[in-house]
């Protein structure tokens with residue numbers, strides 16, 4: 001496994017100190033601020049210097065955007081951002097199994113709140129080195145019936161400060177949230193949100209759960225195409241996949257145990273979409289742990305790929321490592 005000092009820290013401590021550590025890392029990377037270019041992609045007026053980006057939840061409050069650019073991310077999803085600040089769930093909230101490359105969390109959207117995050121985003125130098133999407137979620141105190149209001153507020157508040165949005169109703173850690181992804185609720189929930197979409201044309205994507213049944217996935221795709229969604233991010237963490245792992249039954253599992261399910265869902269999604277995909281983006285995330293995994297997702301039809309767990313087990317230089325490998329694919 002090599003020398004990976006961050007794995008000596010307890011998971012919760014590593015979680016707390018990472019924002020500060022990352023910003024000091026950037027001090028040494030300033031000269032290499034531009035993300036590596038490989039298989040660059042232009043979509044909806046956005047330029048992605050490469051196909052591998054940062055998944056939701058790593059930089060929840062947009063504290064390290066420039067560090068991630070410097071470390072080579074081809075795009076970022078900051079958040080989940082909630083309208084009001086909130087602390088998230090009480091500890092324990094993160095754990096890991098190093099030999100299985102598995103992570104577990106039940107963080108529940110700890111957020112500095114949209115006003116604070118917006119201030120940070122406004123301070124970033126433009127043009128951005130790589131696109132920044134905002135992953136948005138409801139406050140824990142907002143009822144499911146009123147949830148659309150939270151998402152509309154977030155879209156309005158952040159319009160013009162980010163390049164696109166990801167609607168997160170697939171986290172297992174906010175009570176009842178995944179109910180909104182159920183076909184019988186999804187249309188009513190999404191309709192007012194997509195009617196409030198930014199006039200700038202910034203794309204709005206939907207993040208999916210890996211625990212959707214086949215018929216649910218088909219229905220979610222049908223409904224979201226009908227409402228003219230701009231793409232999908234799949235998948236979030238799983239409420240299953242505990243085999244051989246000593247994690248609590250609540251919360252979500254990510255990393256290696258998620259690899260095959262996430263790839264399977266990508267393949268099924270690409271097949272179900274067929275020509276209806278048109279100009280919509282498909283972003284694959286979940287158990288991408290190596291350059292080979294990145295290549296497999298692109299070969300299966302993903303436009304873009306994201307990682308979270310790989311950064312814990314492989315470290316923050318993962319983006320550049322994959323970039324070096326990718327140079328050999330072309």
Ligand SMILES: Cc1cc2nc3c(=O)[nH]c(=O)nc-3n(C[C@H](O)[C@H](O)[C@H](O)COP(=O)(O)O)c2cc1C
Nearest residue numbers: 055056057080105235236254255286287307308309
């Ligand atoms: C500690 C932790 C926190 C996360 N927080 C969020 C979040 O706030 N919003 C979100 O959409 N996804 C969140 N995720 C899910 C990741 O974005 C990703 O979908 C999932 O971990 C699968 O990718 P991976 O196997 O590369 O980790 C989180 C994952 C972890 C491990």
